[in-house]
Amino acid sequence: MRYGQLVMGPAGSGKSTYCATMQRHGFDDKRLIKVVNLDPAAENFDYQPFLDIRDLIQLDDAMEDEELRYGPNGGLIFCIEYLIEHSDWLRDQLCGVGSDDDDDDTTGIEEPDDDYVLFDMPGQIELYTHLKAGHSLARLLESWNFRLCSVFLVDSQFMIDGAKFLSGTMAALSVMANMELPHVNVLSKMDLLSKGHRGQMDKYLDPDAHALLGEVTNESAWGRKYRKLSETIGTLIEDFSLVRFTPLNINDEENVADLLLMIDNVIQYGEDADVKVRDFDPPEPDELEDDSRYYQDD
Numbered sequence: 001m002r003y004g005q006l007v008m009g010p011a012g013s014g015k016s017t018y019c020a021t022m023q024r025h026g027f028d029d030k031r032l033i034k035v036v037n038l039d040p041a042a043e044n045f046d047y048q049p050f051l052d053i054r055d056l057i058q059l060d061d062a063m064e065d066e067e068l069r070y071g072p073n074g075g076l077i078f079c080i081e082y083l084i085e086h087s088d089w090l091r092d093q094l095c096g097v098g099s100d101d102d103d104d105d106t107t108g109i110e111e112p113d114d115d116y117v118l119f120d121m122p123g124q125i126e127l128y129t130h131l132k133a134g135h136s137l138a139r140l141l142e143s144w145n146f147r148l149c150s151v152f153l154v155d156s157q158f159m160i161d162g163a164k165f166l167s168g169t170m171a172a173l174s175v176m177a178n179m180e181l182p183h184v185n186v187l188s189k190m191d192l193l194s195k196g197h198r199g200q201m202d203k204y205l206d207p208d209a210h211a212l213l214g215e216v217t218n219e220s221a222w223g224r225k226y227r228k229l230s231e232t233i234g235t236l237i238e239d240f241s242l243v244r245f246t247p248l249n250i251n252d253e254e255n256v257a258d259l260l261l262m263i264d265n266v267i268q269y270g271e272d273a274d275v276k277v278r279d280f281d282p283p284e285p286d287e288l289e290d291d292s293r294y295y296q297d298d
C-alpha cells in the first residue's frame with residue numbers, strides 16, 4: 001500500500017516548510033517520509049526531494065515557449081497539466097519503471113511496503129479549488145494504490161479576524177469539495193503568533209461560527225448589508241462541523257508528532273502493520289491545558 005499527503009495551501013502558507021519538517025521528524029523517528037516537489041517554480045527547499053517535477057518540466061519552458069507564451073501563473077497551471085498528461089513519468093518514478101498499477105496487471109515488480117509520500121504542491125490555489133488539475137492528480141495517485149489525504153495549510157497570521165476566518169474557511173471548503181479526499185486543515189506558523197493574538201486564535205480553532213460572523217457583519221458596510229448571507233454560511237459551517245483547523249508550531253516536536261499521527265489515522269497508515277502505539281487524542285483546543293507552546297513569548 002502507498003500513502004500520500006497532498007500538501008496544499010495559498011502561496012507562502014508554509015507547504016514546503018511543512019514537508020521539510022515532517023521529513024525531518026520522520027528521520028528522527030527512523031521512518032522514511034519521501035517528499036515529491038510538484039512546484040515547477042520552486043527554487044530551494046529544505047528537504048531531500050525523492051522526485052522533482054523540474055526534471056520533467058520547468059516553469060521557464062512554459063513561459064519562454066514561442067507558442068505558449070504563458071505568464072508565471074498560467075505557466076504554472078500548464079506545468080501541472082503537462083505532468084498529468086505525462087503521468088507515465090510520475091508513475092514510473094513513484095511506483096517503479098514499467099509499473100502497471102493502473103491496469104491491475106502484475107508485472108512482477110515488487111510492491112514497496114508502506115511507501116509514504118508528501119506531495120509539495122504549488123501555491124496556485126485555483127489548482128485545488130476549481131480547476132481539474134488537482135482533482136485529476138488525486139485520481140491518478142489513487143489509481144496507483146495511494147491512500148491520500150488533503151493537507152490544507154492556512155497561515156495563522158491571516159486568520160486573526162472574523163472576515164479572514166470566513167474567507168480561509170471558504171477556501172478550505174472549496175478544496176474539500178473539489179479534491180474529494182479526506183481533508184485536514186492546518187493553521188501554520190503558530191510560532192510567529194504573538195500572545196496578543198492568542199485569545200483570538202482559540203476561538204478559531206474550535207469555531208463558534210455565529211460569534212465570528214457577528215464580528216464580520218459589524219465590521220463593514222458590506223458586512224451589514226449581507227448580514228443574512230454571512231449568518232447562513234455560519235450556520236452551514238457550524239451545523240455540519242465542516243471545517244476544523246489544527247494548529248502547527250513546527251518548533252514543537254510533540255505538536256508535529258500529534259499532527260502526523262492524526263493524518264496517519266485519517267489515511268489508516270500503519271493499521272495493518274505492527275507499529276508502536278502512542279496514546280493520542282486529536283487536540284481539542286479547549287482541552288489543551290497549556291497551549292502556550294503554540295505561541296512565541298512576548
Ligand SMILES: Nc1nc2c(ncn2[C@@H]2O[C@H](COP(=O)(O)OP(=O)(O)OP(=O)(O)O)[C@@H](O)[C@H]2O)c(=O)[nH]1
Pocket residue numbers: 009010011012013014015016017018039121122123124188189190191192248249250
Ligand atoms: N516562523 C515560521 N516561518 C515559516 C513557517 N512555515 C513557513 N515559514 C516561512 O514562510 C516562508 C514561506 O514558506 P514556504 O514553506 O516556502 O511556503 P510555501 O507554502 O511552500 O510557499 P510557495 O511554495 O511559494 O507557495 C518562508 O520564509 C518560511 O521560512 C513556520 O511554521 N514558522
Ligand SMILES: [Mg+2]
Pocket residue numbers: 015016017039042120121
Ligand atoms: Mg513551496
